[in-house]
Amino acid sequence: MDADNLTKQIEEVEALSSIYGEDWTTESEVTRSYNIKIKENDHEVILYVTMPLEYPGQAPPKYELSAPWMDRKEKEKLHQSLDEVYLENIGETVIYQWVEKIREKLLQIKPKEIKKINNNIQVEEILDLSELVINCPEITHGEVIVDRKSSFQGHAAEVHTIDDVNAVLAKLKQNKKILNATHNMYAYRIERSTDKGVSILQDCDDDGEAHAGGRMLHLLQILDQKNTLVVVSRWYGGIQLGPDRFRHINNATRQVIQQAGLLKK
Numbered sequence: 001m002d003a004d005n006l007t008k009q010i011e012e013v014e015a016l017s018s019i020y021g022e023d024w025t026t027e028s029e030v031t032r033s034y035n036i037k038i039k040e041n042d043h044e045v046i047l048y049v050t051m052p053l054e055y056p057g058q059a060p061p062k063y064e065l066s067a068p069w070m071d072r073k074e075k076e077k078l079h080q081s082l083d084e085v086y087l088e089n090i091g092e093t094v095i096y097q098w099v100e101k102i103r104e105k106l107l108q109i110k111p112k113e114i115k116k117i118n119n120n121i122q123v124e125e126i127l128d129l130s131e132l133v134i135n136c137p138e139i140t141h142g143e144v145i146v147d148r149k150s151s152f153q154g155h156a157a158e159v160h161t162i163d164d165v166n167a168v169l170a171k172l173k174q175n176k177k178i179l180n181a182t183h184n185m186y187a188y189r190i191e192r193s194t195d196k197g198v199s200i201l202q203d204c205d206d207d208g209e210a211h212a213g214g215r216m217l218h219l220l221q222i223l224d225q226k227n228t229l230v231v232v233s234r235w236y237g238g239i240q241l242g243p244d245r246f247r248h249i250n251n252a253t254r255q256v257i258q259q260a261g262l263l264k265k
Helices: 003-023 072-088 095-107 162-173 212-222 244-259
Strands: 024-028 033-040 043-050 062-066 139-147 150-158 183-194 197-205 228-235
Touching: 003 024, 003 033, 003 095, 024 183, 033 095, 043 095, 062 072, 062 197, 072 095, 139 162, 139 244, 150 162, 150 244, 162 183, 162 228, 183 212, 197 212, 212 228, 212 244, 228 244
Parallel strands: none
Antiparallel strands: 024 033, 033 043, 043 062, 139 150, 150 228, 183 197, 183 228
């Protein structure tokens, strides 16, 4: 590691630990991995960061965001904001600026102002997904549940990193039927080993079906699932199902986890 980078990393960790107190957690001194909890307006985001050898002089920190309540569009905007902060501060430490940018975004959220995603604009097809070769964990496809012309199908995979999650989601979208589903909601929980023990990285996405992702994540928590990703596709049949849709989503989630051999794994 470059001596100047190491010095700046040590100084940054000391400063952040002092500023954020109990909201700052050291996950691993060996890999220089940390997380910071940012909470404003009853919303919480956890920023996971790892400082590579090249940071801050030649590269940014690696980061992941956990915010199960936030929809996909808002997460994309937040990622873009953090990337812009780095580009404005290349060569300098940026984690404090990232945390405060996240805080700024949370403070801008007004009660009940979380917007739903336009279900008709699910994927920007800049390229033909079907032509990509995607290496990802094995995916199990569950049985289809049909009720009043609406269909629900679960898909599950064992995942150990965010890259695994993204690869599975991309692989599923290569199937045009799944890609064109009315909703593709998902939830995952990943076990992370740190110097202080084990932590869980978890998140979910409603994909326009309000509260569905959160309910799926809650089920994974109840089942104490680890290293598990579940996606439930719904094809709307034109008849509103009311609360029954959540029962079908939960059943599809549990059924495909069991079929994949991941239940209580």
